[in-house]
Amino acid sequence: MPSPLLSFFSGRLAGRRAIETIVPERTFDDVILPPATRATLDQALGQVRNHNLIFGRWGLGERHATGLGLVFNFAGPPGTGxxxxxEAIAHALGKKLLIVNYAEVESMWAGExxxxxxxxxxxxxxxxxxxxxxxxxxxAARRFGRTSHGLEREANTTVNVLLRELEGFNGVVIFATNLAANFDPAFERRIRTHVLFEMPGIDERERIWRVQLHPTKTPLADDVNFRALAERFAVSGGDIKNAVLKAATAAATExxxxxxxxxxxxHFERAIEEVVAGKSVMQQSLFDGDVTSSDDPAVRAMQAAESRWRSTAIFALAVAGTALLVAVGALGAVLAR
Ligand SMILES: Nc1ncnc2c1ncn2[C@@H]1O[C@H](COP(=O)(O)OP(=O)(O)O)[C@@H](O)[C@H]1O
Ligand SMILES: [Mg+2]
Structure with a gap:
């Protein structure tokens, strides 16, 4: 039975759930990785399997109650798998996967x-x-040295709680972070292996294009050339996935x-061009946005609003000034009588 916490948050956010338990379907056959990443992952999986043997079947988990969990950090740019x-690890272990979108839940849980x-x-x-x-x-962030703000104090407590829970948890925990993640040293000590997810090279990209399609059911024209797409577009697996869906939609609506x-x-070319263009627009508005330039319609709207606000304020001041003058005049008249 799902815990009340899970059923409360499941389905709270449109589209994607902030917390959900899935029965994994995707396996390592669905993932194309550079050889080094694959090797580290295989190693991690080996550790988990040995761990299950030693602490589960060989009973040592019942003798040694803490520090039993296995903690991994998957680090890499978005869309690298x-x-x-x-999911593939959980599948290989025959376990469910409890996914917590930490970026989302943290803001929902303010204070809790x-x-x-x-x-x-x-x-x-x-x-x-x-x-x-x-x-x-x-x-992953460091615990703060001084804890003046309530928010900082909460982040601090969260890391302490996490460390305590990791200590007592006899299972597998995976953190997915970007490369810049800055781990608290105490946290770092609990992480068994960092698995580095790099952007795919040409060979991997070519295979990712293929693995995103159904091997027999997806109708491809004769001119499709994944090698050419892989050479021309240095994109992530997530970008390729999005492009494949766009291309299929375009072909289907003809x-x-x-x-x-x-x-x-x-179809594939136009789709991946769109995906790349969409990303660069996002990046521009996030990182390079020149707020002083009035070319941007949003900035122009802001400036217009500001000048409207300014004229309203001037008008209000003028009304107040006139009222004051009238009042002073009336007072003068009263006193003069
Ligand atoms: N290395 C890869 N091999 C195959 N598909 C990939 C790969 N990387 C990403 N994808 C596709 O992109 C989607 C999003 O990737 P995801 O695993 O969510 O990336 P991340 O968690 O690193 O942001 C996946 O569901 C998959 O379809
Ligand atoms: Mg992801």
Whole structure:
């Protein structure tokens, strides 16, 4: 039975759930990784398997009650396969995967994060699930030296609670973070292995394009050339996935009977161009946005609002000034009588 915490937060956010338990379907066959990443992951999986043997079947877990969990950090840029690999690990272990989108829950939990983090561990233990803290960069942050702000104090307590829970949890915990994640040293000591997820090279990209399609059912035109796409577009696996879905939509919405529809090279090219363009627009507005330039419609709107506000303020001042003059005049008249 799902814990009240989980059912409360499941489905709270449109589209994606902030916390959900899934029965993993995707396996390592669905993931194309550079050889070094793959090797580290295999090693991690080996550790988990030995761990289950030693502490489970050989009974040592019953003799030694703490420090039994295995903690991994998957670090890398967005769309490089961290989430899908956590799923593949859970699948390989025959366990469920409890996914916590940490970036989302932390803001929902304002004030209650430590308590809720503790119940996540309980839920994972009850369900014998691998626990994934996805987008967990904030969790990894250093404990603050001085704790003046309430928020800082909460972050501090959260890390302490996490350390305590990790200590008592006999299972697998995975943190997915970006490369810049800055771990508290005490936290760092609990992490067994950092697995580095790098951007795919040309060979990997070519294979990712293929693995995103159905091997027999997806209708491809003869001109499709994944090698050319892989060479031309240095993108992440997540970008390729998005482009494949866009290309398929474009091909499907073309006129004509369905049986004749094929995804052509031009569909893939246009789709990946759109994905790349969409990302650069986002980056521009996030990082390079020149707020003083009035070319930007948003900035112009802000400036217009400000000048409206200014004229309103001047008008109000003028009214107040006139009222004051009238009052002084009236007072003068009264006194003069
Ligand atoms: N290395 C990869 N091999 C195959 N597919 C990938 C790979 N990386 C990303 N993808 C595709 O992109 C999607 C998003 O990737 P995800 O695992 O969420 O990336 P991350 O967690 O690193 O942001 C996946 O569901 C998968 O379809
Ligand atoms: Mg992810």
């Amino acid at each position: 961290k989430t899908i690999c956590a 994060t430590p308590k809720n983090v503790a119940s996540l561990f309980r839920a994972a233990a009850e369900q014998d699930a691998v626990l994934l803290f996805d987008e967990a960069d904030a969790i 006129p004509g009977p369905d049986v004749g529809k094929r995804i052509h090279q031009r």
